[in-house]
Amino acid sequence: MNSIRLRLTRKLLLGLVLLLGAGLLTIYLSVRAALVTEFDNALWTKALAVTTGTEQEADRFSVRFSDRFMRGFDNQVATDFFEIWGVDGTVVGRSRMIEGFDLPRRIGSFDSPKYWNFRLDSGLPVRGIGFDFTPRLAPRLPKTTPRAKLSLVVAVDRHPLIETLFKLKLIIGGCGVLLLGATVGLLRPILRTELHPLERLGEQAARITADSLATRFPVDVLPTELVPIATRLNDLLARLQESFERERRFSADLAHELRTPLAELRSLAECAIKWPDSRNPSTDEEIVAIAAHMEGMVRRMLVLAHSERGQLALCREDIAIGPMVDAVWRPLAERAEGKRLRATFAIQPAAVSADPVLLRSILANLYDNAVEYSPSGGEISTVVLPAGDRISLSITNSVEGFTEADSRKLFDRFWRKEASRTGHEHSGLGLSLAREFSRAMDFELTAAFDQGRLTFTLVGVRGSLTGLAVAESQFVI
Amino acid sequence: MRVLLVEDSHRLRETLASALRRSGYAVDLAADGEEALSLATSNAYDAIVLDIMLPKVDGLEVLQRLRRQGNATHVLLLTARDAVQDRVDGLQKGADDYLVKPFSLEELLARVQALCRRVYNQKEPSLKIGDLEVDTVGRRVLRAGQPIELTMREYLLIEYLAHRPGQIVSRAEIEAHIYDDQIDPMSNVVDSAICSLRKKIGTANPAPLIHTRRGLGYVLEAASPLVATL
Numbered sequence: 112m113n114s115i116r117l118r119l120t121r122k123l124l125l126g127l128v129l130l131l132g133a134g135l136l137t138i139y140l141s142v143r144a145a146l147v148t149e150f151d152n153a154l155w156t157k158a159l160a161v162t163t164g165t166e167q168e169a170d171r172f173s174v175r176f177s178d179r180f181m182r183g184f185d186n187q188v189a190t191d192f193f194e195i196w197g198v199d200g201t202v203v204g205r206s207r208m209i210e211g212f213d214l215p216r217r218i219g220s221f222d223s224p225k226y227w228n229f230r231l232d233s234g235l236p237v238r239g240i241g242f243d244f245t246p247r248l249a250p251r252l253p254k255t256t257p258r259a260k261l262s263l264v265v266a267v268d269r270h271p272l273i274e275t276l277f278k279l280k281l282i283i284g285g286c287g288v289l290l291l292g293a294t295v296g297l298l299r300p301i302l303r304t305e306l307h308p309l310e311r312l313g314e315q316a317a318r319i320t321a322d323s324l325a326t327r328f329p330v331d332v333l334p335t336e337l338v339p340i341a342t343r344l345n346d347l348l349a350r351l352q353e354s355f356e357r358e359r360r361f362s363a364d365l366a367h368e369l370r371t372p373l374a375e376l377r378s379l380a381e382c383a384i385k386w387p388d389s390r391n392p393s394t395d396e397e398i399v400a401i402a403a404h405m406e407g408m409v410r411r412m413l414v415l416a417h418s419e420r421g422q423l424a425l426c427r428e429d430i431a432i433g434p435m436v437d438a439v440w441r442p443l444a445e446r447a448e449g450k451r452l453r454a455t456f457a458i459q460p461a462a463v464s465a466d467p468v469l470l471r472s473i474l475a476n477l478y479d480n481a482v483e484y485s486p487s488g489g490e491i492s493t494v495v496l497p498a499g500d501r502i503s504l505s506i507t508n509s510v511e512g513f514t515e516a517d518s519r520k521l522f523d524r525f526w527r528k529e530a531s532r533t534g535h536e537h538s539g540l541g542l543s544l545a546r547e548f549s550r551a552m553d554f555e556l557t558a559a560f561d562q563g564r565l566t567f568t569l570v571g572v573r574g575s576l577t578g579l580a581v582a583e584s585q586f587v588i
Numbered sequence: 589m590r591v592l593l594v595e596d597s598h599r600l601r602e603t604l605a606s607a608l609r610r611s612g613y614a615v616d617l618a619a620d621g622e623e624a625l626s627l628a629t630s631n632a633y634d635a636i637v638l639d640i641m642l643p644k645v646d647g648l649e650v651l652q653r654l655r656r657q658g659n660a661t662h663v664l665l666l667t668a669r670d671a672v673q674d675r676v677d678g679l680q681k682g683a684d685d686y687l688v689k690p691f692s693l694e695e696l697l698a699r700v701q702a703l704c705r706r707v708y709n710q711k712e713p714s715l716k717i718g719d720l721e722v723d724t725v726g727r728r729v730l731r732a733g734q735p736i737e738l739t740m741r742e743y744l745l746i747e748y749l750a751h752r753p754g755q756i757v758s759r760a761e762i763e764a765h766i767y768d769d770q771i772d773p774m775s776n777v778v779d780s781a782i783c784s785l786r787k788k789i790g791t792a793n794p795a796p797l798i799h800t801r802r803g804l805g806y807v808l809e810a811a812s813p814l815v816a817t818l
Contacts, residue, residue, distance in 0.1 A: 370668035371597055374689035378603040381693035386610050397599055 115309070116302050123302075127294055135287045142279055150272050151226050154240045157183070158224070158265040161193050165204065165246040167259050172197075172246060174204045183267070184208075190268035192237065195261050203261060214264045217241045228269060236273065237266040308333050312341060324352035361524050368408060368539070372401045411540040415524070418547035423469070425551060429462045429574030430470060432495050432504065439474040440493075447482050453490045461497040462574035463504075469548040473556065474504075476541040477567050481508040484565075502573040507566040518560040522546045589634040589704045589748070590614040590765045594624040594650070595666065596642050604637070604696070611697050612727070612744045614767055621645025628654055632764055633661050635703040637696075640667035640678070648681050655682040662703040666691075701725075708751040715750040718810030720789060720797055722750045731792040741766065742785050749798065749808035758805035782806060 164175045174195065183191030184206050194205040194214040202213070212232045217239070219225035224242035231237055241264040248256055312328060319326050327348065328341035379398055383390040417423055436458060447454055463470065481491045489509040496503050520526045524543045549556040554571035591613045595601040601617055608615045616631065618624040620643040628636060628650075636654075640647035651663055662684040667674070670688040678686050684706070685699050701724065705711070715722040721730040729736045729746055738746065744766050749757055759778045767777070786798050799807045 366668050366670065370670075370689040371600065374668075374691060375597060375599045375603065377690045378600060378607065378693055382603055382607050382610075385607070385693065389606060389610065401599065 116306050119302055119306075120298060123298060124291075124295065128291065131287055131290055135283045139279060139283050143276055146272060146275055146279075150238060150267075150269075151240070154226070154238060154265060154267050155224065157181070157191055157267065158193070158240050158242070158263060161195075161263060161265055162244045162246065165195065165244075165261065165263075166249045167246045167252070167256070168249045169252065172203045172259070172261065173249075191265065192231070192267075193263060193265040195263050197262075198260055214239065214266055216262065216264060218243055218262045218264070229266070231266070236269045238269045238272070239264055239266040241265075308337055312337060316344065319348070321355060324348055324355055357523055365524075369405070372405050375401050408540070411544060415540060415544055415547055418544065418551055421551070423548070423551045425466045425469070427464055427466055427552070429464055429576070430467055431460070431462050431576065432502065433458045433460065435463075435467070435470060436474065436493060436495070436504075439471060439478055443478050443482050447491065450482065450485065451488045452482065452485050453488075455490065455492045458493065458495040459497055460576065461495060461502050462576045463502050464572040464574035465552050465554070469552055473545045473548050473569065476545045477506050477569075480541065481506055484508070484510055486511045497573055500573050501570055503568055503570045505566055505568045507564050509563055510560075510565045511563075513560060513563075513565060515560055518558050518565065521558045522556075589744070590616070590631070591700060591704075592616045592618065592624065592627055592631070592633045592636045592638075592661075594618040594621075594637065594642065594647065595639045596620060597639075604693075607693055607697065608637075608700065611701075612740050612747075613700070614765065619643070621647065621650045624650050625653060628659060628661065629657065632761075634707050634765065635700050636661050636663045637666055637700065638663050638683075640665060640669060640674075648678065651678075651681050651683060662706055664696075664699055664703055666696075705751075715747070715753075717750055717753050717808055718795075718797060719793055720746075720750070722747050729789070731789050734792040736788050736792065738785070738788060741781055742788065745781050746785055746789070746808075749806065752808070754807060754809045756801050756805045756807050761805070 160181055161174065164181070166173050166175070172195070181191075183189075184193065189208045192206040192208060192214060194216075195203045196216065197203050205214075214231075215229055217225045217227060218241045221242050221244050224240050226238065226240050228236065228238050241262065243260055243262050245258050245260055248254070248258070312333070315326070315328060327345050330338055330341050330345065333341050376398060379394055379401075383394060414423075436456065440454070444454070478491075485491060485508045491506065491508045494505045494507075496505075522542050522545075524540055526539055526542075546556045549569060549571075552571060554569055556567065556569050559566045559568070589612070591608055593601060593605055593608065593615055594617075595604065596619055598619070601619065605615045605617055616627050616633070618627055622644045624636075624638065624642070624647075625645065638647045638650060642650070645653075647665065647667070651665070654661070654663075663682065664685045664687060665678045665683040666687050666689065667678070668689045675686050684703055687696060687699060705713075705724070713723065713725040715724065719732045723729070724747060727743055729738055729743065745762065748762065748765055762778050782798060782800075786796070789797060795810075797808055797810065799809065801807060
């Protein structure tokens with residue numbers, strides 16, 4: 112199971128075990144070192160006592176134990192042992208308890224004695240110290256007597272140290288186990304609590320279907336790390352929702368566009384069959400008009416489909432923009448006058464590199480819409496601005512009842528401000544086609560709405576006026 | 589029966605209106621939601637045929653406003669939307685029936701007729717008052733088993749009266765449900781039609797079926813209580 116919580120639990124526990132182990136081991140080793148040092152100090156003191164009690168006499172050495180501190184060497188207690196050798200290796204003195212065997216001989220200097228652990232022949236674990244020393248002279252010997260050099264090994268029963276270290280191990284090990292258990296106990300609820308927002312985010316995301324795209328993740332209550340994820344998901348959902356809604360709207364619109372004329376045709380035909388006297392020449396004209404409307408719509412949709420698939424054949428050439436605008440506007444001028452629309456043109460002499468058929472179609476659509484939807488007495492203005500290797504053409508007209516949100520749907524197929532399709536003059540495909548034609552020519556067609564005025568801007572590749580007729584190139588409306 | 593037809597497509601509106609009129613309905617027309625609301629709130633209709641995608645106020649909004657106003661007129665939604673959710677939406681908002689475009693004209697007429705029958709809680713297509721039988725499907729009238737030849741108006745009048753047997757039906761109600769708005773309020777078109785109807789249904793059996801309640805209207809019933817007591 113690839114769960115973040117499980118992986119976090121495992122890794123945190125592993126890390127904790129390692130850290131805790133290292134920490135407890137360090138504590139154990141430090142305490143052990145302190146205890147051994149203390150033990151060694153006691154051993155050194157005992158060894159010093161032995162050296163202090165050792166005297167060089169005329170032909171031999173004597174070892175005297177006088178204070179209670181040396182009771183460990185006593186037979187009854189028998190926890191401390193020593194053995195002294197002369198320079199030639201002969202034993203000059205030893206504890207009674209080690210009669211019959213020797214202590215191992217590891218000798219260091221007086222300033223740097225040797226310490227080590229070993230077992231006596233009896234199996235008793237001991238710790239020993241070994242070093243050379245010079246015994247004091249017996250008081251009756253002259254000061255000039257040559258000083259002998261002896262080697263001493265003192266061994267002390269290690270049982271108390273071993274027991275103490277064992278207890279220390281038990282305490283530290285027990286503490287380690289308790290700490291680990293407590294950590295495991297705390298880690299689970301902490302991880303569950305802290306990972307809950309992530310789990311909730313995951314559950315919420317899993318519940319999202321095509322029918323619940325309006326769902327949004329609550330960003331305010333999420334931890335900082337999850338906010339970018341939730342924000343991006345919300346953005347994605349918004350885009351998906353918009354896309355789904357557009358597709359639904361398109362399907363519904365397409366159905367409506369086709370079903371309504373079909374209903375008209377069928378009703379006309381059935382009426383004529385049911386009541387033959389109801390049929391007259393106008394009925395046939397109506398049927399022809401419906402068929403023409405449907406044919407036009409199918410034709411536009413096919414062109415749109417071709418354009419969307421990039422299957423439009425382009426024939427690009429340099430076109431003087433002024434005459435093109437004039438040619439497109441002239442047939443609409445009468446309708447515009449009928450609505451008392453004021454048309455203004457600010458067109459600098461320039462050419463555009465475009466397919467003349469597609470460009471004419473785009474402009475015709477934009478001007479037709481401007482005349483159709485401008486309120487009576489409104490204004491339609493055209494501005495052409497060449498800039499570098501690009502040229503922009505803007506058509507602005509006043510509109511009523513239009514909103515900023517509407518401007519984002521303008522290029523959707525079948526979108527019309529009025530949801531109903533009263534009248535058949537506009538199919539709702541014109542602007543979709545205009546945008547696809549623009550894309551086919553690498554042009555950009557955008558719409559902007561500001562303070563009751565709708566502006567379409569077409570930006571394309573600037574052409575050359577060279578070779579175009581003078582009258583065309585200098586044309587200004 | 590008087591029907592309000594609300595459809596924004598001019599061609600479809602005129603075609604359906606013609607079909608409904610030829611089927612004997614008095615038809616009022618509306619091309620947008622505002623007009624539909626105005627007509628529906630100021631007239632008593634037996635049924636409303638309502639398109640959903642309408643200018644100004646859409647059909648579902650019209651339906652909701654009518655229901656909020658307590659208007660219980662049966663509504664047949666007429667639309668190009670065929671998704672299940674669209675139908676559910678329409679029915680949940682108070683529609684009585686739903687028809688998807690393109691539709692069969694006969695089906696539309698049958699559904700409108702069914703809705704009109706429901707106004708009078710009538711489930712059988714045949715109405716019987718004494719020995720008078722009105723076949724609402726075949727649009728025929730029989731008296732004592734003999735068929736009676738009637739004009740469309742006369743048939744609509746007897747059918748309307750037969751839907752409300754024993755009830756007083758005023759001239760205004762008859763005018764509202766049988767005739768278009770064009771009739772002159774001062775004319776005696778209703779009285780003339782009643783007179784003609786009495787003669788025709790009295791041929792097979794002279795026992796009167798249509799009784800006049802002076803100053804109130806007319807009653808269609810097998811025997812007048814007043815006559816019975818005389």
